[in-house]
Amino acid sequence: MYENKNLNELEKRLGYYFKSQTLLKKALIHRSYGNENWDYKNTNNERLELLGDAVLDLIVTEYLYLNFSDSNEGELAKLKSMIVSEPVLAEISLEIGLGDFLLLSKGEELTGGRERESILGDAFEALLGAIYLDSDFNSAKEFALKYLEYRILHINENEELIDYKTILQEYAQRVYKVIPIYEVIKEIGPDHKKSFEIGVKISEEIFIGVGKGKNKKTAEQHAAKNACKKMGVNINEAL
Incomplete structure (x- = not known):
């Protein structure tokens, strides 16, 4: 070989x-x-x-x-x-x-x-x-x-x-005294080529950010990124 x-x-x-x-x-x-x-x-x-x-x-x-x-x-x-x-x-x-x-x-x-x-x-x-x-x-x-x-x-x-999950978690703990919760909204495609849509919540029933990815880890990062942008989290201060 x-x-x-x-x-x-x-x-x-x-x-x-x-x-x-x-x-x-x-x-x-x-x-x-x-x-x-x-x-x-x-x-x-x-x-x-x-x-x-x-x-x-x-x-x-x-x-x-x-x-x-x-x-x-x-x-x-x-x-x-x-x-x-x-x-x-x-x-x-x-x-x-x-x-x-x-x-x-x-x-x-x-x-x-x-x-x-x-x-x-x-x-x-x-x-x-x-x-x-x-x-x-x-x-x-x-x-x-x-x-x-x-x-x-x-x-x-x-x-x-940028590790948006860590940034979001630190922000949520500092401001709301809780940690974000991630939930799978849906799975797309066959088992060998599946993608995921995941939402993230902070002390609420509604998703503050939703993300998609080829795996759960990537989808969670995208969800956290969208949540950070929606909530106005200063990314530069977190780096």
């Missing part, structure tokens, strides 16, 4: 050449593939993903500490959560074309797994973990910041990365 020319092509895209391509191979194996292929039954990228997640946290935290000296701990924590979020990591994987090289089950393949945010985000973390093991922290940092630095410096310009 793996051809050297494919891995070499990926390395060319990455701008990083592995001493051990075995690590690169492992970073590309989704758990679903092992469930269908006996030879890979106990092999997937989840351990590398765990390691990469920790490495990424340190890279971003160090960068923020050194470059955002006027920000306090809470502000740095919010920035970090936005930067290492699934949408950002998935966007980077799409930019690299990492999805083209993943090993997925037939089911994941048929349901759009190569473009699914969760899979792409996890794959980037696994890849970073593999680079760290293959070389050292500085090499992993150089690789990560090649894709992250511009995004970090312009993070507040990307409205899609």
Whole structure:
């Protein structure tokens, strides 16, 4: 299934050449593939993903500490959560074309797994973990910041990365002493391509915001965004 020319092509895209391509191979194996292929039954990228997640946290935290000296701990924590979020990591994987090289089950393949945010985000973390093991922290940092630095410096310009659910919750707790309640209004489409419409309430029976998305998490974010705009919540103060 793996051809050297494919891995070499990926390395060319990455701008990083592995001493051990075995690590690169492992970073590309989704758990679903092992469930269908006996030879890979106990092999997937989840351990590398765990390691990469920790490495990424340190890279971003160090960068923020050194470059955002006027920000306090809470502000740095919010920035970090936005930067290492699934949408950002998935966007980077799409930019690299990492999805083209993943090993997925037939089911994941048929349901759009190569473009699914969760899979792409996890794959980037696994890849970073593999680079760290293959070389050292500085090499992993150089690789990560090649894709992250511009995004970090312009993070507040990307409205899609703002955590409206947290902003709305903090506002609701401060002003109304309650937390928002999210309810599914309707589900649209077949099981393999379902989308959701979700509403959010604050101490009322009526929805103050409604959002749609390919999954509940996205729909809730859109609902919170619409609620914040309707209620006049100052987003800039929350960032």
